[in-house]
Amino acid sequence: MGGRIVSVSGSVIIADDLENAKMNDIILVGDNGLIGEIIKMDGSRAIAQVYEDTSGLRLGEKVINTGNPLSVELAPGLIGSIFDGVQRPLDLIMKKEGVFIKSGIKMNAIDRTKKWHFKPKANADDDVEAGQEIGEVKESSLVKHKILVPPGSKGKIKKIADEGDYTVEDVIAVLEDNGKKTEIKMLTKWPVRVSRPVKEKLPPMIPLLTGQRVIDTFFPVAMGGSAAIPGPFGAGKTVISHQLAKWSDADIIVYCGAGERGNEMTEILTTFPELKDQKSGKPLMDRTVLIANTSNMPVAAREASVYTAVTIAEYYRDMGYNVALMADSTSRWAEALREISGRLEEMPGEEGYPAYLARRIGEFYERAGMVKLPGGKTGSVTVIGAVSPAGGDISEPVSQSTLRVVRVFWALDAALANARHFPSINWLNSYSLYTDNLDQWYRKNIDNDWPDLREKMMSLLQKEAEINEIAQLVGYDALPEKDKLVLDVAKIIREDYLQQNAFDDIDTYSSTNKEHIMLEIIQLLYSTEEKMMDQGVTLDKIDNKDIKQLIARIRYTKEDEVSSLSKDIENKIARIGKKGALHGKS
């Protein structure tokens, strides 16, 4: 099983004399046993990417093949953890070793000594299948960790542990299937590059509500769906990803941060532990798993990180949770692919990315889904990836390959960000292919008129863009009165509805109920003023300044005060409407 290093080039090494090795085997490289993964075999010669810093490796040092694929450890203890791309516990390592992680450090991802309070949820003699719940552990203040029969196992329960405290390596159940006995522990492993099996994927029919108006109203993502956030430098990708982590109605957050700047890791490590879960007031980390990478970590670990993240997400999905996975930014991951491919001297594709870039991106997003679980429950993984194309030009390969697979596109816009219009989601270029699927949900749960209101608002925004073009030619004053009205109302939609300040205590989150009230008010103002115009009133004669100011206040108004404010505005609109009618008759 032993081999020797014959070449080292950055994070790629070549080892000789590995007779029985195969693609994707994990090897231990050099005297310190750095973790590497075989990415190419040529006879008994293996080419491998190494997940740790390779400086200091010398030719001739030994290489040992474990014969196992790159896997993650799955058990209670994941929640609240901060891992690197190959699931090394960064927070623990940093406590022990400081900020710079030395190569060859061995530390379990999951604590072997900690005891968890296990409650059995099945009985001896029960027949159980893979995915079925046999027990439960309270993992954090917010998460009940379901202990499931692992994929591939089934049978009759011969023994199950009594309620009590156990480590993740204690046997908590024994199954028997055709005379074959299987011991079940809370700790299981899963190879990261393989999706966990599902019985059936279901069509995504429920929105992942985010509390972000422009998203929930115009470009919703479904639970179990996929979305991309492409945007140039500083356009707000990270703020949106954080907002989704804080406010979306997912049960579990897996946040995979791959930053370009060296200090971004410290940023993630310091900001996340301080974020609050807004609904419970508990730390957000009580339902979050964090995967952190930076540019100063080996590129190969960054390459693996998205798979580690999505595998952990699938694991919680299998417990019946709705999981949201945020990857910020996937461009850093793609660059890792490019660098490794370059070292392999593969034939480069577009812009130096490997030819398999599109396939890899596709495979990642395809692990999103709403799935049916044993016992009729459902669980979901929603995948949201930020993309940072150089110069914001989305014609580049990572953006293009992403757009081919995701169904929601939140196009962040440099011009909007410069004008401090946040979130800088461009309402004319963005889209969601889930809108039709989700309309039914919105009709049933918010209001039957939701799709209609949404369409009306969007058509005003689209008309605004057209009218602005005409106005540039003929001048504003030459516009028909009704066009002026469209500009007037579209401005309200943009400034008081689409814009949302992530750093304002109230504005940071809008319930769909609040969103609906706002949309109805804006629509009422528009239709009232339009009627007045039919009666001959011109826009400059409509005294709506007071009303506009009140509408601008709704976003900063607390949830329980919104409906009284909106009544007030409605009355005021009715009053100008009446005046308009009188004016028209006179």
Ligand SMILES: Nc1ncnc2c1ncn2[C@@H]1O[C@H](COP(=O)(O)OP(=O)(O)OP(=O)(O)O)[C@@H](O)[C@H]1O
């Ligand atoms: N919703 C928002 N409300 C208020 N300010 C915002 C909002 N979104 C973004 N900003 C402002 O824009 C700045 C840049 O945002 P952010 O860091 O998310 O951009 P980015 O696209 O992730 O940048 P990078 O390319 O450097 O990763 C923020 O620091 C903040 O000042």
Ligand SMILES: [Mg+2]
């Ligand atoms: Mg960012």
